[in-house]
Structure formats: structure tokens, C-alpha cells
Amino acid sequence: MPSRISPLQISAYTATSAVGVGKEAHADALAHSRSGLRANDFGDAPLPTWIGRVDGLEDVRLPESAMSWDCRNNRLAWLGLQADGFLEAVAAARDKYGATRIALVLGTSTASIGETELAYTQLDADGNFPPDQRRAAVHTPHSLAMFVQQVLGIDGPSETISTACSSSAKVFASAERLIRLGLADAAVVGGADTLCGSVLFGFNALELVSTEPCRPFDAGRKGISLGEAAGFALVERVQPGDGGAAAPLLLGYGEASDAHHMSTPHPEGLGAERALDDALARAGLSTDAIDYINMHGTASQKNDEVEGALVARRFPARTHASSTKGFMGHTLGAAGIVEAVVCLLAIERGLMPGTVNTRTLDEGFGPQIKLEPATGEVRYALSNSFGFGGNNCALVFGKAVAA
Numbered sequence: 001m002p003s004r005i006s007p008l009q010i011s012a013y014t015a016t017s018a019v020g021v022g023k024e025a026h027a028d029a030l031a032h033s034r035s036g037l038r039a040n041d042f043g044d045a046p047l048p049t050w051i052g053r054v055d056g057l058e059d060v061r062l063p064e065s066a067m068s069w070d071c072r073n074n075r076l077a078w079l080g081l082q083a084d085g086f087l088e089a090v091a092a093a094r095d096k097y098g099a100t101r102i103a104l105v106l107g108t109s110t111a112s113i114g115e116t117e118l119a120y121t122q123l124d125a126d127g128n129f130p131p132d133q134r135r136a137a138v139h140t141p142h143s144l145a146m147f148v149q150q151v152l153g154i155d156g157p158s159e160t161i162s163t164a165c166s167s168s169a170k171v172f173a174s175a176e177r178l179i180r181l182g183l184a185d186a187a188v189v190g191g192a193d194t195l196c197g198s199v200l201f202g203f204n205a206l207e208l209v210s211t212e213p214c215r216p217f218d219a220g221r222k223g224i225s226l227g228e229a230a231g232f233a234l235v236e237r238v239q240p241g242d243g244g245a246a247a248p249l250l251l252g253y254g255e256a257s258d259a260h261h262m263s264t265p266h267p268e269g270l271g272a273e274r275a276l277d278d279a280l281a282r283a284g285l286s287t288d289a290i291d292y293i294n295m296h297g298t299a300s301q302k303n304d305e306v307e308g309a310l311v312a313r314r315f316p317a318r319t320h321a322s323s324t325k326g327f328m329g330h331t332l333g334a335a336g337i338v339e340a341v342v343c344l345l346a347i348e349r350g351l352m353p354g355t356v357n358t359r360t361l362d363e364g365f366g367p368q369i370k371l372e373p374a375t376g377e378v379r380y381a382l383s384n385s386f387g388f389g390g391n392n393c394a395l396v397f398g399k400a401v402a403a
Contacts, residue, residue, distance in 0.1 A: 001278070002281050003281075005176060005180070005282045005283075006180070007238055008175070008235050008249065009237065009238045009247045010250060011234045011235070011239075011247050013084070013233040013234070013340075013341055014081075014086045014233075015080070015230070015337070015342075016054060016229060017052060017227065017334075018052030018228070018328045019034065019035075019327055030351060030353035033353075033356045035326055035327055036327055037213045037214070037329055040200075047200055051195060051200075052225065052327075052330075057194070060075040060079050063078075069137075072115065073144060074138075077192040081148070081152075089234050094152075097186055099153055099155040100155045101156055101184055101185040102152075102154040102155075104149050104159070105161065105174045105187055106144050106160055106168070108144050108160065108162060108167060109167055109199075110193055111143050112140075112143040112144070117196055117197050141162055142160045144160065144192055156183075159171075162333065163393075164391055165385060165387035165391075166255075166336055166385040167333040168189075168333055168338075168385075169339075169340065169385035170253075170336065171191065172395055176235075176250065189337070190230070192229070192231075193229065193331055194228040195228045210225060210299065214325055216298065216299040216357075217323065217369050218299070219362040220359075224298045225326075226329050227330060229338045230337075231337035233337065247400060249399070249400055251285070251397060252278075252283030252284075252285070253278070253279050253282060253393065253395050254278030255393050259390045272310055272384065275392040276394045283380075283396040288316055289379070290382045291352075292346045292378045292380075292382070293315070293320070293383075294322065294342050294382070295307055295322065296386045297325055298325055304362070304365075308366070311368050312365060317368060320370050321368040321369050322355045322369065323358075324338075327353070336395075342383075347378045347381055347398065351375055352370070353373050354374075355370065358371055379398060379399050382394060382397075
């Protein structure tokens with residue numbers, strides 16, 4: 001088992017999704033069980049499904065100095081970066097540590113592929129992209145990180161993680177290693193993914209997309225609702241005495257790849273359970289200590305079956321567990337960071353969301369899965385993120401310990 005790690009402080013964080021921009025919008029939606037899903041209106045020939053679409057992205061304008069990066073995914077990232085004083089928090093960290101000592105670790109599943117799809121519809125007679133689409137850096141998986149690094153003015157180690165739906169959960173693990181090894185003093189972590197044809201039609205081809213709003217862990221669940229989101233957090237060593245001592249903490253993480261199947265989890269949840277055990281070991285906690293679990297809970301048949309059984313098997317009945325996919329949809333590479341934000345809100349505000357849209361829990365699941373929100377002290381929260389190819393990640397967050 002891995003050794004316990006030194007906690008890291010989450011000095012600032014934010015999220016943008018279908019329920020709104022920033023922490024207050026998310027807290028309000030979670031408290032009132034208000035879903036942001038809508039009937040699909042994306043694209044020229046919308047699939048009959050429901051989506052978590054972020055309003056106003058078409059009107060977002062990047063800073064003039066960064067216009068060469070323009071695409072839907074980078075617009076969403078820019079919209080998200082402006083919320084909750086996050087830009088100011090990074091600027092203060094940059095002044096404190098220096099630009100070269102702040103790492104950037106971002107997760108994304110599709111990056112700017114929506115812009116590449118558009119470029120292929122604009123080919124000239126010779127099969128070339130039009131002049132305004134000859135932006136090689138935009139048409140790569142690293143577009144998001146290169147754009148964010150520029151607008152934040154930081155110049156430390158930069159990573160793009162693309163491990164499907166665990167991408168922006170694994171960013172916390174990479175950040176911890178970079179800081180522990182002395183390669184950085186702080187890290188901006190997060191991710192962004194936007195709706196595009198490849199996502200919608202690709203998941204539809206896998207027969208995973210529901211024609212109605214997703215119903216995680218419901219006996220009659222019919223599949224996922226896709227969404228788009230962005231989220232960011234500033235991670236650094238605990239800084240006692242500087243006003244950040246009350247900030248929530250990253251206590252542990254676990255990563256595992258069971259490689260059971262390209263799109264189906266291991267039937268006994270071996271990779272998911274290994275990630276859970278490693279996260280708890282690094283945090284120095286048992287399952288009994290966890291007050292809230294944000295479950296991956298996609299509303300697909302197999303994912304919910306495996307995760308539901310794992311939670312029922314390992315956690316006490318009093319644990320409050322829920323899926324928030326019914327609020328903003330499955331945001332793919334951004335799911336890990338957005339759901340980490342949900343856990344941080346739970347710790348800071350004592351708000352444990354329910355599982356919206358779900359009406360009747362599958363009888364195979366335990367009492368841990370709650371349909372209604374609740375309030376109460378959350379000392380420790382767990383976030384599960386499970387991706388295609390068996391890429392699993394579990395994160396443990398905790399309340400700051402009083403000095």
C-alpha cells in the first residue's frame with residue numbers, strides 16, 4: 001500500500017457547467033436539486049437526447065492577445081477562469097513563487113476537436129484547411145493547456161492528461177507528485193471539455209446515450225446525458241498563518257488501470273477498488289471516516305452496477321453518496337474536476353447533494369445512495385472518477401485541521 005502523503009491546500013477553486021458559472025451557482029443548484037439538462041439543441045442535426053450545455057459560449061471572446069487559440073473548448077476555459085476570483089488567486093501565487101514555479105496540469109478528453117471538425121467542413125478544392133484554420137497548436141490535445149498557460153502567465157511544468165473520464169481527477173495526483181518532488185511550489189489543476197459531434201455521435205454509436213434525462217442508479221436507467229464543463233483549482237503546500245489555513249485539503253488519491261475492456265468496467269470493480277484503497281491509504285483513513293461520496297454514477301447499466309456494488313460493500317449505511325451527473329451531465333474529461341468542486345463545496349458548506357432525476361433505486365444498490373440533498377458536517381469527502389480503458393481515480397478531500 002502507498003504511504004501517507006502530506007496534505008495539500010486547495011487555495012482557490014471554481015467550476016462552470018450547465019447549472020451556471022462559479023461556486024454560488026453550483027451550490028444553489030445542488031441545494032435545490034435543480035438540473036441543468038435540456039433537450040439536445042447542439043449541432044445541425046441534433047440527436048434525440050438530453051445534454052448539459054453551457055449558455056453563452058458562442059458569445060465569449062478571448063483576450064486579444066490569445067485570439068489565435070479561439071475555439072469552443074478554450075472559450076469555456078476562459079469563461080471558467082474568470083469566476084470566483086480565480087485569476088486573481090493565480091496572480092498572487094505567481095507573485096509569491098514566480099511564474100516558473102507554478103505547474104499546470106489539465107485534463108481533457110476531446111480538447112479542441114470541435115474546431116477540427118469545423119475545419120474539415122471548410123476544406124478548399126485541394127483538400128486544405130482554410131487560412132484561418134491553419135492553427136496547428138489548436139488542433140492538438142494540448143491546445144487547452146497551452147492556452148491556459150499563456151493567459152495565466154505561468155511557465156512551470158505543463159501536462160495534459162487524457163485518460164477519458166478520469167482525466168481531470170488524475171490532475172491532483174500529478175500535482176502532488178510535482179510539488180513533493182520539488183519541481184513546483186504550487187499547481188493550477190483542472191480541465192475542460194465541450195460538446196462536439198465526435199462526442200455525441202460517438203457515444204451514441206456505443207449505445208450509451210439516453211433519450212431522456214439520465215437517471216443514475218435508477219432501476220430503469222437508460223444511459224448517459226452528455227455535458228460540457230470547466231473547472232480549476234490552485235493547489236499548494238499548507239500555508240499556516242497566511243489566511244489560507246481554513247482552506248480544504250487534498251488528503252489522498254488513488255490511480256489504477258484494470259484494462260479489462262475499452263468501454264466496460266471490470267465486473268468486480270477491481271480497478272475502482274484498488275484506486276479507492278490507495279486513496280484511503282495516502283489519506284490515512286478508513287471507509288468509516290468518509291462522510292460524503294460523489295459517485296461516478298453515469299446512469300449506464302454496467303458503470304452503475306459495478307460502482308453501486310462497491311459502495312454498498314465497503315461503506316457504512318450512514319454514508320451519504322450521490323451522483324451529480326443528473327445536474328450537469330457527464331462532462332467527460334472535465335467530470336473529475338467539477339465533481340471535486342462538489343466535494344469541496346460539501347466540506348466548506350456542509351451541503352451533500354442528492355441524485356436528481358432518479359426515481360426508484362435499483363434494488364441491487366445499498367442505502368448509501370441518496371436521492372435528496374442533506375446538510376451536516378462533512379469532514380472527509382471522496383470523489384470517484386472511472387474512465388474508458390479501466391482508467392480509475394479516487395480522490396479524498398478533507399476539512400482543514402484547526403491549529
